[in-house]
Amino acid sequence: LRFDLAVNNLTAWAFTTGKVYLKSAGTSWRPFVHIEDMSRAFKAVLEAPREKVHNEAFNVGRTSENYRIRDVAEIVAEVVPNSYVEFAPGAEPDTRNYMVNCDKLATTVPAFQPQWTVRRGVEELYAAYQQVGLKLEDFEGPRYRRISQIKELIATGRLDETFRWQVPVLA
Structure with missing residues (x-):
């Protein structure tokens, strides 16, 4: 949703x-x-x-x-x-x-x-x-807002600037 x-x-x-x-x-x-x-x-x-x-x-x-x-x-x-x-x-x-x-x-x-x-x-x-x-905080956060979610994924390093998933390297 x-x-x-x-x-x-x-x-x-x-x-x-x-x-x-x-x-x-x-x-x-x-x-x-x-x-x-x-x-x-x-x-x-x-x-x-x-x-x-x-x-x-x-x-x-x-x-x-x-x-x-x-x-x-x-x-x-x-x-x-x-x-x-x-x-x-x-x-x-x-x-x-x-x-x-x-x-x-x-x-x-x-x-x-x-x-x-x-x-x-x-x-x-x-x-x-x-x-x-449903609660207000459920839908006002980034999880269900496409642009906000993408920005958050980039900021946390899970996506790169070309929108490719970043897989953590296992030690």
């Missing part, structure tokens, strides 16, 4: 603190897709007629699953009981916007139909966090 992904992070904040904590103004757009839908899309493309998918690129998901981050935060607040949206002091707009059209995959490989929405994903995460008793 990664906590540097928006839905995972916002749901974790809501679950552990009651706050859906936004570090930006939440106005930027992002596409969202569940890993299960990604996996099913790979399978569907592999099973599709080669002439339809060879050398093609596809955006996976639903075009309708592009959201402003603040809208995702509102969904989280609706799903996680007793939580509310809070903006960090000085929260600024993130000027990066990514909206993705996923229609090509739906028309090229009609056997693939996404099953997940952001709301359903938040519901799944909330149930999982309840089951494991």
Whole structure:
């Protein structure tokens, strides 16, 4: 599980603190897709007629699953009981916007139909966090944040600067 992904992070904040904590103004757009839908899309493309998918690129998901981050935060607040949206002091707009059209995959490989929405994903995460008793310190540390984890592995000498594992020499 990664906590540097928006839905995972916002749901974790809501679950552990009651706050859906936004570090930006939440106005930027992002596409969202569940890993299960990604996996099913790979399978569907592999099973599709080669002439339809060879050398093609596809955006996976639903075009309708592009959201402003603040809208995702509102969904989280609706799903996680007793939580509310809070903006960090000085929260600024993130000027990066990514909206993705996923229609090509739906028309090229009609056997693939996404099953997940952001709301359903938040519901799944909330149930999982309840089951494991997630704590704030669990997800704010480097273990579940890819960049932080890599930096820590380099700092402790377990990875080198080219991202190769360093195996300790046994005496």
